[in-house]
Amino acid sequence: MRNFRELQIWxxxxxxxxxxxxxxxxxxxxxxxxxxxxxxxxxxSIPTNIAEGCGRNTEKxxxxxxxxxxxxxxxxxxxxxxxxxxxxxxxxxxxxxxxxLTEIKRMLNAFLQKLRANH
Numbered sequence: 001m002r003n004f005r006e007l008q009i010w011x012x013x014x015x016x017x018x019x020x021x022x023x024x025x026x027x028x029x030x031x032x033x034x035x036x037x038x039x040x041x042x043x044x045s046i047p048t049n050i051a052e053g054c055g056r057n058t059e060k061x062x063x064x065x066x067x068x069x070x071x072x073x074x075x076x077x078x079x080x081x082x083x084x085x086x087x088x089x090x091x092x093x094x095x096x097x098x099x100x101l102t103e104i105k106r107m108l109n110a111f112l113q114k115l116r117a118n119h
Contacts, residue, residue, distance in 0.1 A: 002062075004047075004054040009107045013046040013069070016100055020076070023097065027088050035088070039079045045072035046104065063115045070108045077101055 004010045020043035024036040046069045053065025080101065084094040 001057070002054040004051040007050065007054070009104065009111060010047050010050045010054075012100070012107070013043075013050060013073075013104050016097070016104060017043040017047060019097060019100075023083075023089055023093060027083070031088070035079060035083060035086075039076060039083065042072045042076040042079060045069065046076070059115050059118060063112055066108055066112050066115070070105065070112070073101060073105045073108065077105075 017040075020039055024031075024039055027036050049065045049069035049072065053062040053069075056062050056065065077098070080089075080094060080098055083089050084091070089097075
């Protein structure tokens with residue numbers, strides 16, 4: 001069993017989740033149960049799946065949860081585009097957040113490839 005808190009990918013995705021919570025505080029009240037909720041759920045699902053995967057006993061199980069985290073990252077990628085296109089976030093915030101998300105997606109992919117190569 002791995003300690004998820006020691007994984008850089010978990011720490012970075014946790015920090016991204018905190019940033020998404022900060023960003024979405026400024027969204028219109030009408031989005032509280034719409035885009036705000038979806039973005040927060042997608043963002044928090046990334047480190048949640050990493051943590052849950054760390055608690056599994058096999059590399060195959062861990063890889064499945066990393067796949068789920070990757071799917072959530074892709075959801076969040078679209079939701080960031082939507083938030084930007086709706087003018088809920090400025091361009092610099094979008095670019096900074098999307099850059100970090102892209103790096104997290106790369107890290108997840110590399111981690112998955114490593115797990116599958118050892119399996």
